[in-house]
Amino acid sequence: MARANTQIYQLYMELNEVQPAIWRRFQVAGDITLFRLHEYIQLFMGWEHCHMHEFRINGERYGMPDPDGEAMFGTQVCNEKKYKLCDLVAEGDEFVYVYDFGDNWHHIVKIEKVLEPEAGVKYPTCMAGERACPPEDCGGPWGYPEFLQTLRGRNKKERQKLLDWLGDDFDPEAFDVNKVNQLLRQV
Numbered sequence: 001m002a003r004a005n006t007q008i009y010q011l012y013m014e015l016n017e018v019q020p021a022i023w024r025r026f027q028v029a030g031d032i033t034l035f036r037l038h039e040y041i042q043l044f045m046g047w048e049h050c051h052m053h054e055f056r057i058n059g060e061r062y063g064m065p066d067p068d069g070e071a072m073f074g075t076q077v078c079n080e081k082k083y084k085l086c087d088l089v090a091e092g093d094e095f096v097y098v099y100d101f102g103d104n105w106h107h108i109v110k111i112e113k114v115l116e117p118e119a120g121v122k123y124p125t126c127m128a129g130e131r132a133c134p135p136e137d138c139g140g141p142w143g144y145p146e147f148l149q150t151l152r153g154r155n156k157k158e159r160q161k162l163l164d165w166l167g168d169d170f171d172p173e174a175f176d177v178n179k180v181n182q183l184l185r186q187v
Helices: 034-045 139-150 157-168 179-184
Strands: 010-015 024-028 054-057 060-063 094-099 105-114 125-130
Touching: 010 034, 024 034, 034 054, 034 094, 034 179, 105 139, 125 179, 139 157
Parallel strands: none
Antiparallel strands: 010 024, 010 105, 024 125, 054 060, 054 094, 094 105
């Protein structure tokens, strides 16, 4: 929850290399850590915290460093719990949030506005979005189209296997901003 003197950052986030676009617009307190932003992104998108992640901001990588001090992918990762959003980006800046290094989901995040907090508004808040987040482990941006084709396809056996794996019906066009905000209030 934002303190009264904390600026609010309005962000637009889009899943890269996926068409039609899957996106979210949301507002967060500027003084949150990148770790907290990661937790919010998981809720905004519908991910399930199953995989590693990192932020790529101004040529630096932020995430959870290896406890043994090993560099991942050749460079050290800055501890995301030690860095605040407002200290790294400003209005108009863009950065990348990567989720699941196997599926390699890249989210392009843009700081649309920096605002004063509005009286009576609880932050963070999701303002809008389109389309459901792809299910975990569905193959990344290159496998998701095949996933959707199978889901919509005529092969009932393959479709049913997919639905059994998902555990329920999956509507790729569905996004409920009110449901997301209800989940945020429970955190």
